[in-house]
Amino acid sequence: MQRYLARRVLQMIPVLLLIATVIFVVIRLKGDPISQLAPVDIMSKEEIDDLRRAYGFDRPITVQYLDFIVHLPRGDFGESFRYRQPAFPLVIERLPKTMQLAGAAVLIGWGLALPLGVVAALRRNSLTDLVATTLSVLGRALPNFWLGIMLILVFAVGLAWLPVSGSDTGWNLLLPAVTLGVGLATTLTRLIRSSMLEVIRQDYVQTARSKGLSQRTVVLKHALRNGLIPVFTVFGLQVAYLLGGVIIVEQVFAWPGMGQLMVKAVLTRDMAIVQAGVFVFAVVVMASNLLVDLLYTFLDPRIRYE
Amino acid sequence: MRSSNLIRAAICALVAVLCTGGLFPSAHAAPAGARRLTIALPELVTSFDPPTDWSIVSTWIHSNISDCIVWRDRKTGRFIPWLAEKWERLNDTTWRFSLRKGIKFHNGEPFNAAAAKSTIDRILADRRMITHAQWNLFVKEIKAIDEFTVEVQAQGPEPAMLSKLAGTGCQVTPPRYMQEVGPQGYASKPVGTGPYKFVEWRKDDRVILQANPDYFLGRPGVDELVIRAIPEASTRVAELQRGGVDLMISVPTQDWQRIEGNANLQLVRFLTTQTMLIGMRTGPGWATSDRRIRAAVEYAIDREALVKLAGGGVPTRTRVTPPTLGWHPNLYKKNFYNQQRARELLREAGYAGQPLTFHSTTVWPMQKEVTEAIAGMLEGVGFKINLQILDISTFREQIYFPNRNRELYMDALGNSFFDPWVAVLNLLCARSQRTDYCRSDMDDLIQRAAREIVVEKRKQYYYKIQETAFTEDRPFVNLYHMMDTVGMNKKVQWQPAPDGFVWLGNAKTQ
Numbered sequence: 001m002q003r004y005l006a007r008r009v010l011q012m013i014p015v016l017l018l019i020a021t022v023i024f025v026v027i028r029l030k031g032d033p034i035s036q037l038a039p040v041d042i043m044s045k046e047e048i049d050d051l052r053r054a055y056g057f058d059r060p061i062t063v064q065y066l067d068f069i070v071h072l073p074r075g076d077f078g079e080s081f082r083y084r085q086p087a088f089p090l091v092i093e094r095l096p097k098t099m100q101l102a103g104a105a106v107l108i109g110w111g112l113a114l115p116l117g118v119v120a121a122l123r124r125n126s127l128t129d130l131v132a133t134t135l136s137v138l139g140r141a142l143p144n145f146w147l148g149i150m151l152i153l154v155f156a157v158g159l160a161w162l163p164v165s166g167s168d169t170g171w172n173l174l175l176p177a178v179t180l181g182v183g184l185a186t187t188l189t190r191l192i193r194s195s196m197l198e199v200i201r202q203d204y205v206q207t208a209r210s211k212g213l214s215q216r217t218v219v220l221k222h223a224l225r226n227g228l229i230p231v232f233t234v235f236g237l238q239v240a241y242l243l244g245g246v247i248i249v250e251q252v253f254a255w256p257g258m259g260q261l262m263v264k265a266v267l268t269r270d271m272a273i274v275q276a277g278v279f280v281f282a283v284v285v286m287a288s289n290l291l292v293d294l295l296y297t298f299l300d301p302r303i304r305y306e
Numbered sequence: 307m308r309s310s311n312l313i314r315a316a317i318c319a320l321v322a323v324l325c326t327g328g329l330f331p332s333a334h335a336a337p338a339g340a341r342r343l344t345i346a347l348p349e350l351v352t353s354f355d356p357p358t359d360w361s362i363v364s365t366w367i368h369s370n371i372s373d374c375i376v377w378r379d380r381k382t383g384r385f386i387p388w389l390a391e392k393w394e395r396l397n398d399t400t401w402r403f404s405l406r407k408g409i410k411f412h413n414g415e416p417f418n419a420a421a422a423k424s425t426i427d428r429i430l431a432d433r434r435m436i437t438h439a440q441w442n443l444f445v446k447e448i449k450a451i452d453e454f455t456v457e458v459q460a461q462g463p464e465p466a467m468l469s470k471l472a473g474t475g476c477q478v479t480p481p482r483y484m485q486e487v488g489p490q491g492y493a494s495k496p497v498g499t500g501p502y503k504f505v506e507w508r509k510d511d512r513v514i515l516q517a518n519p520d521y522f523l524g525r526p527g528v529d530e531l532v533i534r535a536i537p538e539a540s541t542r543v544a545e546l547q548r549g550g551v552d553l554m555i556s557v558p559t560q561d562w563q564r565i566e567g568n569a570n571l572q573l574v575r576f577l578t579t580q581t582m583l584i585g586m587r588t589g590p591g592w593a594t595s596d597r598r599i600r601a602a603v604e605y606a607i608d609r610e611a612l613v614k615l616a617g618g619g620v621p622t623r624t625r626v627t628p629p630t631l632g633w634h635p636n637l638y639k640k641n642f643y644n645q646q647r648a649r650e651l652l653r654e655a656g657y658a659g660q661p662l663t664f665h666s667t668t669v670w671p672m673q674k675e676v677t678e679a680i681a682g683m684l685e686g687v688g689f690k691i692n693l694q695i696l697d698i699s700t701f702r703e704q705i706y707f708p709n710r711n712r713e714l715y716m717d718a719l720g721n722s723f724f725d726p727w728v729a730v731l732n733l734l735c736a737r738s739q740r741t742d743y744c745r746s747d748m749d750d751l752i753q754r755a756a757r758e759i760v761v762e763k764r765k766q767y768y769y770k771i772q773e774t775a776f777t778e779d780r781p782f783v784n785l786y787h788m789m790d791t792v793g794m795n796k797k798v799q800w801q802p803a804p805d806g807f808v809w810l811g812n813a814k815t816q
Binding site: 050051054080082083084085090093094149152153156157160163164165166167251252253254256257260261263264266267269 | 349352353355358359433489490493508509510511512534535536537538540541544545547548550698699702703
């Protein structure tokens with residue numbers, strides 16, 4: 001297992017290097033960052049050039065790239081134009097808030113999807129199945145942005161049950177987490193349903209039933225555990241979408257995480273922040289996928305990593 | 307793991323996540339009965355060091371913590387004594403400022419000539435200060451004559467000296483504290499002379515300030531000022547309705563009724579310093595290079611209709627708007643709409659129906675609707691319009707900053723300096739990347755106006771510039787002086803400034 005882990009971690013290095021290179025290139029294709037640093041409309045060409053020199057943008061692109069790659073292992077993505085501080089710590093200090101929101105959304109997503117998916121599969125073609133399937137299609141069709149605003153209008157403004165925005169208390173987490181969690185739940189519900197439908201027809205489930213085990217034991221201990229393996233595979237891939245959703249949801253609910261920072265950085269071409277942020281997101285996605293792979297061994301003891 | 311254990315673990319995890327979100331109030335809590343004012347802005351500062359962060363929102367926040375040596379009465383446009391109690395112009399380039407005595411920074415450090423000098427010296431010495439370029443252009447030197455007198459020498463004759471000294475990055479910082487904590491330290495924990503003292507900064511969440519009881523203009527009528535960052539406008543409106551915030555700037559037009567229909571809230575409309583305008587290519591090879599075509603564009607547009615659509619404003623043919631010096635009474639509150647004349651001009655110019663690309667975005671209130679209305683008006687007189695309404699990011703990245711705009715583009719430009727030199731800068735040859743407009747006599751006129759010390763003469767120069775540029779050459783067709791709104795809880799007593807500047811030293815709340 002340790003060798004497997006070490007190999008997976010080592011495999012991440014070239015992937016991260018590739019991601020870093022793509023970020024470096026793409027962000028420079030977006031235009032001249034100097035235009036965001038100062039009011040270029042009232043600056044002369046000489047002053048703009050001075051500023052460009054001060055930030056090292058006058059150097060050949062290959063030199064800038066090598067400089068970027070050399071500093072990468074130390075987490076040095078350069079200085080944020082807007083904050084005048086190293087970018088990496090600015091991103092990292094917001095990471096816990098984003099992870100908190102994503103974590104709550106994952107719990108809500110699974111909390112909704114697991115019972116809905118299982119019940120829909122066990123009562124196939126029943127009214128419950130119809131409702132669960134319809135809800136999952138409907139939920140998938142709702143954009144995060146719209147759902148977030150609707151939840152605010154109903155639960156925060158109309159009923160005044162929950163706070164509108166911010167991150168003062170734990171209650172502030174509920175609406176943004178539900179907004180994100182619903183999206184995740186819709187995907188998982190359909191997957192759990194179809195996976196369970198397949199598994200409950202398997203011989204070993206029939207055997208468990210014929211042994212006289214209760215329906216609960218058959219479903220939870222024998223069927224669900226195996227049925228979850230493909231669901232976890234997709235869930236690992238969904239983490240990237242979830243983080244994409246976090247960016248939007250943080251904007252709507254004024255949640256002070258990485259999403260807000262990234263949106264502003266993209267709009268103002270704050271290169272260092274964008275580079276650091278995308279890199280951190282990439283690490284989180286890769287780590288989640290590794291974690292999912294490790295979860296397989298828990299779900300199916302026959303799976304061994306050497 | 308048994309299923310019941312799994313459920314228990316999930317519940318525990320959810321509770322843990324909620325708890326780490328902070329079910330308990332933050333470390334800072336205002337004393338009971340404190341008069342708290344919470345305002346919502348789309349973003350917060352990125353630094354509390356004024357010359358390093360030039361966004362308008364940051365300037366508002368800096369100004370509530372620190373003061374400048376002169377300030378502008380934003381209703382009349384006149385300069386008023388602030389940290390300097392009086393000033394005099396010694397000659398065309400040098401101004402002497404007598405500073406107020408007895409003012410202290412929030413940390414007890416005295417405000418004096420050394421503080422004023424070190425603030426400006428610091429900007430002049432560091433190219434990476436965002437305001438360096440602007441200040442370096444006009445300030446040659448600042449001298450401390452005695453403990454409470456400074457002399458500022460400009461690079462040349464500088465009629466807009468006071469305007470610039472009251473502009474972005476002008477807030478005075480305490481030299482001793484700055485030396486102790488360094489610029490990085492100051493950027494996260496500022497000390498000023500302003501109406502509010504810094505208490506706490508939760509990045510991208512809120513800034514908490516406390517009233518300065520020793521403020522030289524008197525203690526503010528608010529004990530604690532909380533400035534929250536809420537990027538989404540509809541969320542700001544929801545917070546205002548719910549009572550989570552007491553004040554917000556720029557209520558979206560579609561939400562005005564919601565605010566006005568709420569018994570606890572009020573909507574205050576005010577004229578900004580911004581003008582919505584259309585820029586046009588005047589250089590060869592463009593359909594709009596013919597003056598008659600550009601004139602036809604202006605004749606085709608019904609400014610009154612646009613103002614109605616935008617929800618308010620004043621039709622204007624000039625960008626120099628009241629109370630800025632030199633605003634032209636013959637060009638302000640004017641419509642100039644004449645479809646028949648527009649058609650005649652198109653015929654005279656031999657316009658053969660070549661499409662005009664019109665770039666616009668959706669960043670300003672009702673901009674999309676206004677753009678579509680203009681496109682309709684232009685097509686109504688015979689223009690063929692290729693309308694491209696882009697999101698703000700695409701507009702900036704692909705059109706605006708790389709100057710890839712084609713025949714027509716829409717923009718809104720402000721003038722928080724309240725001085726006409728800002729409003730005519732883009733008529734200079736060196737700044738005409740988006741219009742190709744270049745006239746040496748116009749350059750000469752603009753340079754003379756920028757150096758003219760005699761106010762009446764300066765005004766006449768600006769009249770001439772506006773007449774030539776906006777009624778004859780028309781690289782720009784100015785549309786309307788824009789209006790903005792503030793949504794407020796009725797318990798708040800505060801009058802927004804004409805340029806929307808959020809200075810809350812004079813605000814009161816219950």
